[in-house]
Amino acid sequence: MKKPRVCILRTAGTNCDKETAFAFEKAQAETELVHINQLVGGNKKLADYQILALPGGFSYGDDLGAGKILANELRFKLADDLKDFIKAGKLIIGICNGFQILVKSGLLPGNQNLAQESSLIINDSGKFEDRWVYLRAAKNSQRAALCVWAKDLPETIYLPVAHGEGKFITNNKITLSRLKENNQIVFQYCGQDGKSAGYPDNPNGSAESIAGICDLTGRILGLMPHPERHIDPAQHPRLVRDKKIKDGDGLQIFINGVEYCRKNL
């Protein structure tokens, strides 16, 4: 069977590209690290891939705001290619800095003219924090059904966050209610018991404890936590030694993306 091809987009300051590629490979995809200059210069074509992954890091040093400059590059230099990619029913995932890029380029939550409607701003704590968080990814709900990346996940999953600008906000309340109504909220920070909780369970002060959202098609996902940092039980902060547990919680997200491509593209 042919493996779906993943374009792992990198530029100056990208730094989670290799482990994101490794996670996709573990999920049986074929990956390629592609520099933005290769896409802009036409040496590589987005159309040759089924998945576009925007990994974590500090693209251009997060100068002028996290993800801002790369988001503009996508908007002003690759807009047509991206539109075609999305129109073809292909998948996009943005993790951490990738989520910031998706939000600032207007690809998430997504509307007709790709206007920016939400943002990820400096954490309420005022600083970068690396910590593990529980995420609610409701099972068997429409929500899970909408986002192709979030299928077959348990009620709560456990992943690390590591960011300074991860507080999700929207331009107004209408956008926020629209996200809820459309089931675009894919992941919410929660306590170990799955219930809503304050800091540090919600590590940044996000509205509605939002950790990840998808677009209206469910094919574009952005999230602040790092699923690629929990694909193996050895990465668990408490060194879980249960032989029955083969994979980390994050792997299923990558498998979902890859499986979707297999079946649909």
Add this chain to the structure above:
Amino acid sequence: MVYKIEVKDSPGVFDAVGKGALKDIFDLGIKGVEDVFFAQAYTIEGQISEAQLKLICEELLIDKISQEYSVNPSGKPQSAGDKHIIEVAYNPGVMDPVEESALKGIKDLGIEGVVSFKTAKKYILQGKLSDSQVKTISEKLLYNKLIQHIVGAQGTGHRAQAEYKFKVINVDLLGASDKVLLDISKKGQLFLNLNEMLAIKKYFQKAGRNPTDLELETVAQTWSEHCMHKTFRGKIEYTEKIQNPKSKIQNKSQIQNPKIKIKKINNLLKSTIMKATKELKKPWCVSVFKDNSGIIEFDDKYNVCFKVETHNHPSALEPFGGANTGIGGVIRDPMGTGLGAKPVLNTDVFCFAPPDYPFSKLPKGTLHPKRVAKGVVSGVRDYGNKMGIPTVNGAVLFHDKFVGNPLVYCGTAGILPKEKSFKQVHTGDLVVVVGGRTGRDGIHGATFSSGELTHESETISSGAVQIGNPIQEKKMLDVILKARDENLYTAITDCGAGGLSSAVGEMGQELGAEVYLEKVPLKYDGLSYMEIWISESQERMTLSVPKENINRLLEIFAKENVEATVIGEFTNTKRLKLYYRGNLVCDLAMEFLHEGVPQIAKKAEFAIAKHREPAIRPAKNLTPQLLKLLSHYDICSKEWIIRQYDHEVQGGSVLKPLTGIVNDGPSDAAVVKPVLNSSKGLIISNGINFRYGFIDPYWMAFSCVEESLRQIIACGGSLKQVAILDNFCWGNPDKPDRLGGLVRASYGCYDAAKQFGVPFISGKDSLYNEFTVHGKSIAIPGTLLISAISVMDDVNKTVSMFAKNSGDLVYIIGQTKDELGGSHYFDLFNAIGNNVPKVDPKQAKKIFNALSRASDAGLIKAMHDCSDGGLAVAAAEMAFSGGLGMDIFLSEVPYQAQTERDDFILFSESNSRFIVEIEKNRQKQFENILKGLPFGLIGCINPQKQFRVFGLNGKACIDAGLAKLKESWQAPLRW
């Protein structure tokens, strides 16, 4: 046209920077500020239309959802009434890290006319404040005059750099008297002594000419303590006075203070540190003491390399920039090792003065330790996180004497394919400089760190302070690894201290080199040929590239927007020849440069100091003492720092710095998987305890080595393949008492490495850590950091430190002795004492090996090393990290001393001890493994949230709730 744009948070958005500043001002003791607002200011210069400016502002400079902007807010910042405006901008010539990204972002919008982009920070203080209070806030918190200025204060703005007019400058050495020679050294900040100046004079007398300023600088840099380690390589006449003070309580079986009989030492490094490595002859040592870092084997495909450096002097003057460039610099060490390694982890260890140090006692010219600490942590966070290298390990210690000289140790380990572990420059290879451009920053860093700091250092050495640009380094790293894998170059090294001078000088040492200085890409005009050569601008590396590969090499660098420039060629003349616009400005024999330094002869004296033994009345209730120890700055939680570092990027993190039922307990070491599809791992640990050095640097060194190994064992590792690094931070070695301690510590290193079978593979020393105020010199406590790296066969066998299950048994392994000298318990009573912890290496090795076997067999549920604060602190940490109570019985602790005291058993810091949790049904198996070794089944884990210790009389001497213990431990550094 020049446009000034101000960006601030929209109403209702939480102003985190402003609120952070407000908190810091409150910490300064200034109460009048009601609120602080923050705004980012940008100055754009260029020919652009109104519409273009609008586009830049709306699409690039602001986040439309959370920010708003205004253009050209009324000229100078105006303070009025209760509103005080402080705008902080970079000084001309200081690199503004945002500029490059911003210019790129503007071009991406299709706008070409912008020529310059500068950033500034604007703080608006609300409240009744006097001018002097505003000044205090500005100077103590908001800016550092070495790199920044307050806009509008007086004649600021962006001064144009004057064009440089070339003229060769010769320094008259030939006609100079001894006094004048010393004057030249001092005024030029060369830090060369008379002998060295005379040697240079002699060389040029033979050449029949005076040196150029550049030649003199090149020699000074190459011969600097920083680059040449003259003290360690010199001659030392050492005398030692040890009375062997047999205190009453000393047991005969203890090792006595060893007398080192050697009086004349020729090259301390070779007689101790390197000697141990040579004698141990470990087959897995690949390259030691040669390259930019030490290399050992990892698996069939890869080797790993490791290096730790210090960046103390710059961090004292500008904490953020100093630590920032410190970590940036040490990352380039693995990058410049062999043919380039990929950095996989960072480690950072700091020593500061206590954060509650009174402002009134601060020596002139020093920054407050809390500001230093915050700045250093931010600097490491910024660079490490942006490089995408996990900061996995560290330590922070505190002592008053670090007030003028904080210590900032930064380390990086890298991984490289076996066949890329060596470099070889060839005649005809091109000298290529890659990465950032060269500016006037960091002039004299190498020589400056070879002298003491004074309260004037901040003015005269300001050029030595810089800020880094991690993204420049990250993109350079990405391309270097590509070029390496295409075999495009034959050697690589970083431009660290000494800049191109040091890099080209080292690479061309055997062959010779010619460089055309006008080819070096500059940040701005106006640099002299000499400045180009010795500038320490960050993020640059030098490659030697065979001519046939040059086009491909330049192509792949260009593709990722990293500059690469041919600046010269390696020759076979064995001379260093430098040209500027066709003029020869340097012509030195490589041999003179690298071998010509006269060996230094120094005197060293060591005498065992006799300290007061504190008279501590044995208390029945020791709970308050335990709480105080948990709150000791050395011992308390460093979570505030650790969480700001990304310790999991690259996906290889196994044992994280914080672990426990809610991930907040202190791990003993870090376990990292550098190759994601292999279960092999690296364990990284560190041993540091300057307090023992107050008593005897020999045992300090021995203990540091032992501690670093103990931590490896505690994480489930073994002694099978451990390599260590030494980093000495010491006072002025020209003073015999300082040097005496250094010599004695070196012998401790040798003995420990030899006995434990762990070779040193690299190291570094930072001497002259003294701060002179009005003629009075404050030296730091002689501090040795031992950093250990160990290869672990299976990371799935990692053991963590927190209590796992109630009902499990608690053991102590190892002998507890009356060894409270230098302990944190004594420190609570402002005493040092004399019974410094010693090491019985034979016994320690047996314990280590037994515990490795037990970990390997999967018997150990949790293990924690007993170190600072002794058994009580270790056990308490295990309990509250696991959220489980513990009952401990001191009568079961193997204890060897004449005085039987609960507090001594609890708080003694005897080495080679562990607290271990074992399941009941594994008791026999575990005790079998420990046969013949000192151990005690001292208690069990209980389901209540209570930590209890029963004293020798059977009565509870500690009884505390977990929440209270944890709070004591977490509160002090919860900033």
